[in-house]
Amino acid sequence: xxxxxxxxxxxxxxxxxxSFTLENAGHDVLKGIDGQDALKHLDGSKLDLIIxxxxxxxxDGIEFIRSVRAxxxxxxxxxxxxxxxxxxxxxxxAKEAGATGWIIKPFVPEKLLxxxxxxxx
Amino acid sequence: xxxxxxLANDNVTTFLTFILxxxxxxxxxxxxxxxxxxxxxxxxxxxPEYMRGVINLRGNVLPVIDMRIKFGMxxxxxxxxxxxxxxxxxxxxxxxxxxxxxxxxDKVLExxxxxxxxxxSIGTKYKVEFIQxxxxxxxxxxxxxxxxxxxxxxxxxLAKENESVAIDE
Amino acid sequence: xxxxxxxxxxxxxxLINELEKVLLELESNKENPDLIQQIFRVMHSxxxxxxxxxxxxxxxxxxxxxxIYDLIRNNKLQMTDEILDITLAAVDxxxxxxxxxxxxxxxxxxxxxxxxxxxxxxxxxxxxxLEENKTIQPIxxxxxKELSTYYISFKPYHNIFNYGTNPLYLIDELCDLGETKIFxxxxxxxxxxxxxxxxxxxxxxxxxxxxxxxxxxxxxxIFADDQCKLKVHKISEINLLEEISFxxxxxxxxxxxxxxxIDQLLLLTHELEKVFEKEQAKTEKQTTTTSHxxxxxxxxxxxxxxxxxxxxxxxxxxxxxxxSLFAQETETDGLLPIAEEVEKISRHLRDDVFSIRLxxxxxxxxxxxxxxxxxxxxxxxxxxxKTEGTETELDKNIIEVxxxxxxxxxxxxxxxxxxxxxxxxxxxxxNRSVILLKAFYSGTNVIIQISDDGKGIDPEKIKSQAILxxxxxxxxxxxxxxxxxxxxxxxxxxxEKITKVSGRGVGMDVVKRKIAEIRGEVDIDSIxxxxxxxxxxxxxxxxxxxxxxxxxxxxKFVIPLSSVxxxxxxxxxxxxxxxxxxxxxxxxxxxxxxxxxxxVIDGTPPETEHxxxxxxxxxxxxLSVDNIIGQYQAVLKPLGKLYKKQQSxxxxxxxxxxxxxxxxxxxxxxxxxxxSEKKIGG
Numbered sequence: 001x002x003x004x005x006x007x008x009x010x011x012x013x014x015x016x017x018x019s020f021t022l023e024n025a026g027h028d029v030l031k032g033i034d035g036q037d038a039l040k041h042l043d044g045s046k047l048d049l050i051i052x053x054x055x056x057x058x059x060d061g062i063e064f065i066r067s068v069r070a071x072x073x074x075x076x077x078x079x080x081x082x083x084x085x086x087x088x089x090x091x092x093x094a095k096e097a098g099a100t101g102w103i104i105k106p107f108v109p110e111k112l113l114x115x116x117x118x119x120x121x
Numbered sequence: 122x123x124x125x126x127x128l129a130n131d132n133v134t135t136f137l138t139f140i141l142x143x144x145x146x147x148x149x150x151x152x153x154x155x156x157x158x159x160x161x162x163x164x165x166x167x168x169p170e171y172m173r174g175v176i177n178l179r180g181n182v183l184p185v186i187d188m189r190i191k192f193g194m195x196x197x198x199x200x201x202x203x204x205x206x207x208x209x210x211x212x213x214x215x216x217x218x219x220x221x222x223x224x225x226x227d228k229v230l231e232x233x234x235x236x237x238x239x240x241x242s243i244g245t246k247y248k249v250e251f252i253q254x255x256x257x258x259x260x261x262x263x264x265x266x267x268x269x270x271x272x273x274x275x276x277x278x279l280a281k282e283n284e285s286v287a288i289d290e
Numbered sequence: 291x292x293x294x295x296x297x298x299x300x301x302x303x304x305l306i307n308e309l310e311k312v313l314l315e316l317e318s319n320k321e322n323p324d325l326i327q328q329i330f331r332v333m334h335s336x337x338x339x340x341x342x343x344x345x346x347x348x349x350x351x352x353x354x355x356x357x358i359y360d361l362i363r364n365n366k367l368q369m370t371d372e373i374l375d376i377t378l379a380a381v382d383x384x385x386x387x388x389x390x391x392x393x394x395x396x397x398x399x400x401x402x403x404x405x406x407x408x409x410x411x412x413x414x415x416x417x418x419x420l421e422e423n424k425t426i427q428p429i430x431x432x433x434x435k436e437l438s439t440y441y442i443s444f445k446p447y448h449n450i451f452n453y454g455t456n457p458l459y460l461i462d463e464l465c466d467l468g469e470t471k472i473f474x475x476x477x478x479x480x481x482x483x484x485x486x487x488x489x490x491x492x493x494x495x496x497x498x499x500x501x502x503x504x505x506x507x508x509x510x511x512i513f514a515d516d517q518c519k520l521k522v523h524k525i526s527e528i529n530l531l532e533e534i535s536f537x538x539x540x541x542x543x544x545x546x547x548x549x550x551x552i553d554q555l556l557l558l559t560h561e562l563e564k565v566f567e568k569e570q571a572k573t574e575k576q577t578t579t580t581s582h583x584x585x586x587x588x589x590x591x592x593x594x595x596x597x598x599x600x601x602x603x604x605x606x607x608x609x610x611x612x613x614s615l616f617a618q619e620t621e622t623d624g625l626l627p628i629a630e631e632v633e634k635i636s637r638h639l640r641d642d643v644f645s646i647r648l649x650x651x652x653x654x655x656x657x658x659x660x661x662x663x664x665x666x667x668x669x670x671x672x673x674x675x676k677t678e679g680t681e682t683e684l685d686k687n688i689i690e691v692x693x694x695x696x697x698x699x700x701x702x703x704x705x706x707x708x709x710x711x712x713x714x715x716x717x718x719x720x721n722r723s724v725i726l727l728k729a730f731y732s733g734t735n736v737i738i739q740i741s742d743d744g745k746g747i748d749p750e751k752i753k754s755q756a757i758l759x760x761x762x763x764x765x766x767x768x769x770x771x772x773x774x775x776x777x778x779x780x781x782x783x784x785x786e787k788i789t790k791v792s793g794r795g796v797g798m799d800v801v802k803r804k805i806a807e808i809r810g811e812v813d814i815d816s817i818x819x820x821x822x823x824x825x826x827x828x829x830x831x832x833x834x835x836x837x838x839x840x841x842x843x844x845x846k847f848v849i850p851l852s853s854v855x856x857x858x859x860x861x862x863x864x865x866x867x868x869x870x871x872x873x874x875x876x877x878x879x880x881x882x883x884x885x886x887x888x889x890v891i892d893g894t895p896p897e898t899e900h901x902x903x904x905x906x907x908x909x910x911x912x913l914s915v916d917n918i919i920g921q922y923q924a925v926l927k928p929l930g931k932l933y934k935k936q937q938s939x940x941x942x943x944x945x946x947x948x949x950x951x952x953x954x955x956x957x958x959x960x961x962x963x964x965x966s967e968k969k970i971g972g
Contacts, residue, residue, distance in 0.1 A: 011339050013298035020294070053338075055331045084338050091512050101513050106341035118456050135407045137400070150408060155379030156401045163845060163942070163950040165933055166889030175929065175942055175950050179314075179378060180608065182927045182942045182950060204397060207379075217931055226396075229403035272932075 001026075003048035003120050006041050008032040008064060009082065010056040014105075018051065021109040022116075035059025035067065042071055049120050050079045051103070054094065062097045069098035078119040132234040138227035138263055139206060142194050145227060145263045147256070152268045154207040154218065156226055159199055170196070173222055178207065185220040191271070192247070197222050211269045219272065230263075232256055237265065248274075298343045302388045305332050305339075310381045313374065314605075318598045320369045329377075330359040336384070347402060348387050354409045355380060367416050376408055437468065437499045437529040440507060441555060443521040445493040448486075450517040457490060457518075463510045468500030469531050473544050495550055497540070499529040523552055526559045536562055596647055596686075603636075603643045604925040607834060608944055610636045611922065615946035637923065640834055644685070651729050651738070652680035654693050658700055662725060665704050672722045673708060675700075682729035684736055688828055691808045692738075695801040699740050699824050700725060702798075707744035707822050717819065719743070732827070735852075741823035747816040749773035756782070774814045778802045809940060811957060837943075838902060839922040839951065840915040843891040846951035847915070848924045848943055853956040855903040855910055857918060862895050865914055873901065873912060882912030883963065888938075906960035913959070924953055938962070 005027050009015045012033075019029040030047075032038025034056040041047070050068060054061035061081050068074045078100040083090065091102060103115045136147040137156075162174040162185055171190035175182045185205055189197045197203060202225035209218055240252035247264070251271050256263040309332045316325045333356040340348035355377065361367035383405055386398050442464065446457045464470060473495040480491065498507065507522050514520075530536045539558060543550060610632055617629035659675055666673035684692070708723045715721070728739045749770045756762045756776050768776075776782060780799040798814075805812045809829050816822040829835075837848035838857075858875050865873065865884070872879050882901050885891075901912040924943035929936060929952075940955035 011298075011301060011335050013294050013301050013339055014342060016297055017294045017342065055334045057331065082338070084334065084341065091509065095512055099513075105338045118459055137404055150404055151411075153404060153408075154375055155382070156397065156404065158397070161949050163952065164891075165929065165936055165939060165952060166845075166891070167938070168933060168936060172932065175933075177944045177948050177950050180605075180927075180944055182929060182944075184930055184932045186932075202397075212931060215931060219930075219932065226400045228400055229407060 002028055004028045004030070004046055005049045005051065005116070005120075006030040006032065006038060006047055008035065008038040008050070008052040008056070008061070010034050010053060014053070014082070017109075018112065021112055024109075025113055035061065035064030038064060039067060042068060042074055044073050047074065047077050049116060050074075050077055051082060051116075052079065053082045054090065062093055065094060065097040065099050080115065080119060133231050134234070134237075136230045136232060136263075136265060137206065138230050139188075139223040140225045140227055141189050141192055141223060144192075145258075145261070146188075147230065147263050147265045148206070148208065148268050149265075150229065152208050152210065154209055157205040157207060157220065159203050159205065173197075176205070176220065178218075178220070181218075183207065183218060183220050185222055186272070187222045189222070189224070197224065200224070208268055210272050212272050230256075232265075240264070295343045298339050298345070299388050302336060302339060302345075302348070303385065305336050306381055306384050306388065308332055309336075309384075310378070313378055313381065316369070317374060318601050320374070323363065326359060326363045326369065330356060330363055333359055345387065347390075348384060351380065351384065351387070351402070351406065351409075354406070354413065357413060358409065361413075361416070373412060376405065376412065380405055380409070436501050438501070438524055439526040439528065439530040439559070440498045440500065440504070441521075441523045441525045441550070441552070442496040442498060442507065443493075443519075443550065444496060444511075445519040446490045446514070447517055447519070448489040448491065450490045450514065451488055455514050455517055457492065457494070457514075460510055460514060461494060461496065464496060464498060464507070467502050467506055467510070468498055469529070470499075471497040471531050471537060471540075473540070475544070477547055495540075495544065497531060499531045521552070523555075525555055526563060528563065530559060530562065533562060599643055600647060603640050604834060606636050607640055607923050608925050608946075612946035640923070644834070645683075647686050648683035649686050649689060650681050650683050651689065652677070654689055654696070655680060655727070657693070658696065658727065661697065661700060662704065665701065669704060670711065671704065671708055672711060673704060674722055674724055676724055676726045677728070678726065679729040682731060682736055684828065688808045688810075691804060692810075692826075692828070695804045695812075695826075696727075696738070696740070698801050700727075703740065703742040703744065703822070707742045707746075709745050713745070736828045738826045738828065739823055740826075741821055743821040746818040746820055746822055747774060747777070747814075748818055749816075752776050771815075774816060777814060778812070811961075835924050835926060835953070837922050837924045837953065839919040839945075840900070840902065841917040841919060842886050842889065842915050843893040845889075845891060846919070846945065846949070847885075848922055848951050848953045849902055849904060849913065850953070850956060851921065853904040853906060853960075855905045858901045858903070858912070860899050860901055860914075862897050862899050865899055865901070875901070875903065875912070880910060880912050881963070882914050883959065884914050886914065886916075904956040904960065906957045909960050909964050911960055911963055913954070913956075922951075924951070926953060 005022055007015055007018045007022070007029060008031075009018070010033055015031050015033070019031060022029050030041045032041060035052070036058040038050075038052070039059075052061045052064055056064075059067070065079055065081070068077065068079060079098060081094050081099050081102050082105050083094075083102050084105045094102065100119055101115070103112060107115075135150045137150050137153050138145055138147040140146075157176075157178070160176055162176055164174040165172065168174075171187050173185045173187045175184050177183070187197050189195065203222065204226055205220040205222055206226065207218060207220050209216060211217075237254040237256055240249055240255050251267055251274075253265040253267045256265065309329065312325055312328050312332070316322065316329070319325065333352050337349055337352040337356055340346070340352060358367065358373060358377075362369050362373075367373075383398070383401050387402070390398055444457070444460070446455075450457060461472060465472075475493045475495060476491075478491050478493065479485075485491075500506070504522060504524060508515075508520075511518070511520050536559070540550070610629075614629045614633055617625045655677055662673055662675040703725050708725075709717070709719070711721060714723065723743050725740065725742045728741070730737055749768075750773075752773045753762070753766075753768055753776070756773075756779075757764055757766075759782070761776065761779055761782065762768070777798045778801075780797070782797055782799065802812050805826055805828075811827045813825040813827070814822065815825070835848075836851040838851055838854055840847050840849060856875070858873075860873065865882070868882075870881070871884065872881050874880075880901075880903055886895055896916050900915050900918050902915060902918070903910055903912045922943075922945075926941045926943060928941055929939060933939070938955055938959050939952045940958070941953045942950050943953055945951050
């Protein structure tokens with residue numbers, strides 16, 4: 001079944017490749033160019049998954065995750081973040097903000113879908 | 122190039138090699154800032170021939186020296202391979218940037234201390250003090266240059282009549 | 291994937307442009323954490339994207355750069371000019387890499403290797419001691435011999451599935467870390483009737499041989515640490531998974547449905563290690579962290595900010611020149627008036643900003659007052675220091691340089707210029723002598739004069755001194771002015787003995803050189819027994835001049851507008867056929883310098899040439915050029931040490947199209963001309 005997934009990344013090419021992969025897999029994709037911008041999609045409608053980058057201008061990923069978790073409607077939506085960093089501190093920070101897990105960049109479409117299938121059922 | 126070696130062996134020095142005419146020279150990469158494509162050079166009037174002029178490097182004025190002339194060859198003819206190596210050199214205790222015009226850059230080369238030979242005091246037409254050492258190739262050698270000294274001196278080539286004097290020393 | 295690649299190239303070039311912009315800002319503001327953060331973020335985006343779309347070189351490159359900026363933003367590394375230079379060079383290189391079609395570009399490859407070496411060097415030199423820092427790990431590649439063995443006991447709580455965590459996935463991730471031996475345990479599995487498929491009844495014993503630290507292992511479980519019982523132990527410094535006997539013992543334990551006891555396990559591995567006599571040759575690399583303490587300097591913040599402001603205005607003026615050029619070339623409707631407006635505004639802005647940096651010269655006078663008081667006392671002379679025009683303003687940078695030479699001039703006056711009280715009495719001069727410092731504006735120059743009413747300088751005495759020192763020949767015929775100018779020759783000093791006051795080795799030549807550094811001129815005049823006057827002519831400001839952009843052959847020159855009197859057009863023949871380089875303009879005869887000849891510029895002059903008449907003091911001369919391009923605000927850049935012998939060019943400026951134009955030192959050209967005239971004439 002197609003899911004409703006929000007992808008937040010300041011890089012257009014990453015956004016495109018993620019949404020292309022997800023749409024091909026039959027999902028519905030919403031996009032945000034940074035944390036600030038993505039908040040507009042949190043209008044109470046159902047979301048099955050949020051995928052967000054961590055380093056973004058205006059509102060970075062950590063702050064965005066916090067904002068999502070602060071909303072009653074989205075307290076339990078799985079949130080995966082995209083990261084190239086293997087630094088524990090950053091992952092801990094994201095976890096404390098409320099993230100569910102992470103996807104290491106670079107990824108191939110199969111790996112992305114596999115990671116998504118783990119959290120979206 | 123294998124960058125891991127740099128760490129593994131303390132005695133490795135990295136050089137950038139470049140070509141003037143048929144000869145290969147090298148400078149320690151520590152002296153090198155970057156390599157630039159050719160761009161228009163503004164000749165400063167009444168300056169020595171080897172000082173080809175000045176170029177704009179990110180809003181600053183960078184003097185460019187024609188290494189071929191400095192090494193006693195004909196002035197550089199511009200080709201697709203011609204480029205400018207930007208160096209940090211110390212001249213009279215003052216650090217400054219300058220560009221050198223070379224026929225081509227060759228490669229980045231890591232040399233172990235043991236691979237570097239002392240420069241012979243004879244048999245080269247260049248003054249010994251400018252050559253830090255030599256690296257033997259199958260069909261020739263690379264001269265490792267001491268860039269600071271080169272730009273502190275007007276003359277690099279041994280004049281013919283001085284050659285015998287050099288040998289006597 | 292290809293269309294995403296193209297998208298990325300587009301995006302990368304935006305990012306690279308942004309990077310360059312931020313770096314240039316950083317140049318004048320090195321400590322700004324926001325800028326560092328911004329650079330880090332851009333590097334990070336570049337890295338992420340390039341890795342995604344197979345730009346491996348960019349990936350590798352930005353990876354190291356990102357590390358550097360990560361260290362800087364965490365205050366583990368100090369931002370330096372070196373790093374900035376490298377990063378700027380890297381920006382150019384990244385731009386080439388993004389455009390690169392294949393690997394055949396040799397120059398790119400060499401540049402790549404070169405910059406990579408330099409970047410890695412920076413990291414190694416500065417942070418080799420930060421062992422805990424994971425960011426340097428990719429550079430230090432551990433060999434297989436350095437594998438250690440870990441035991442991991444992973445017992446998920448029954449409800450782990452509720453969190454959306456799949457234990458098998460975590461185990462997969464562990465497998466990515468190295469070689470593993472995994473033992474699933476079913477001991478807790480209930481009877482089939484009680485089996486709740488939503489609950490997890492498995493647990494795992496895992497042995498992992500890896501070169502990664504314990505942190506990397508714990509990290510795998512970050513998101514599950516409150517959903518399981520986890521134990522991680524390092525049990526050996528070697529890879530035990532290769533030892534069949536070890537695995538055998540473990541398998542036996544597990545087959546007996548026994549729990550693994552960590553103490554027993556450690557005993558076992560200890561025994562095994564001894565038996566195998568494996569070398570644990572671990573050479574701990576002794577590294578030292580270079581601590582970068584911020585240098586304490588007494589720079590006043592306000593003036594630093596002021597310098598920044600000036601730099602920005604200079605940049606603005608440069609970019610405005612580009613805009614004007616662009617507007618003229620494109621002929622887009624309405625663009626030209628806007629460009630002209632911008633030019634007007636930036637001119638105003640420039641004038642205002644530069645006026646901020648102007649400070650009245652009275653700021654430096656106190657020390658001269660003191661000097662005169664103390665020194666006259668010491669020398670037993672009665673001297674008063676008077677000033678005029680102290681409200682005259684000069685660029686603060688000029689004032690800073692000026693203080694020393696002025697000090698020297700005043701000292702000379704006190705020591706050599708002013709007679710002893712007895713001498714003055716004999717000459718019928720007033721007891722009290724006067725040193726006067728007078729400042730005033732003259733066009734775009736500021737003139738500072740220091741005069742005394744002392745014994746003056748005897749030109750004959752100077753000449754004989756110069757002959758004695760072999761500086762001039764016996765029969766040289768010198769005017770008084772030329773004789774006085776000899777004082778500025780290096781190593782010349784008229785003091786018969788070196789006194790404590792004037793010191794040793796510092797002569798008027800140093801004064802002249804110092805003042806030349808700030809584009810000033812110094813002149814000396816003296817009347818025997820009446821006194822000496824030293825005149826210093828200075829530019830109002832150092833960094834920007836209004837100029838006339840002209841062209842000779844391929845080379846462009848800027849002539850300072852302040853010295854331009856008038857411009858004329860002449861047919862080439864007329865100039866070529868002129869007698870003694872004299873031409874008739876309006877109703878005067880003016881001598882002109884054929885710059886093309888003087889500067890040995892190749893090519894043929896155009897049919898119609900231009901003569902720009904410039905003036906310095908009383909002298910006017912013409913300068914012949916091919917073409918006058920127009921007015922130009924030139925941001926002055928020094929030509930640098932290598933061109934220090936170059937006299938007729940005072941600097942350079944970057945034009946709108948990025949090429950370099952040379953700024954003519956007209957004052958120098960004129961005074962040289964005047965001198966040569968005298969010599970030819972005399």
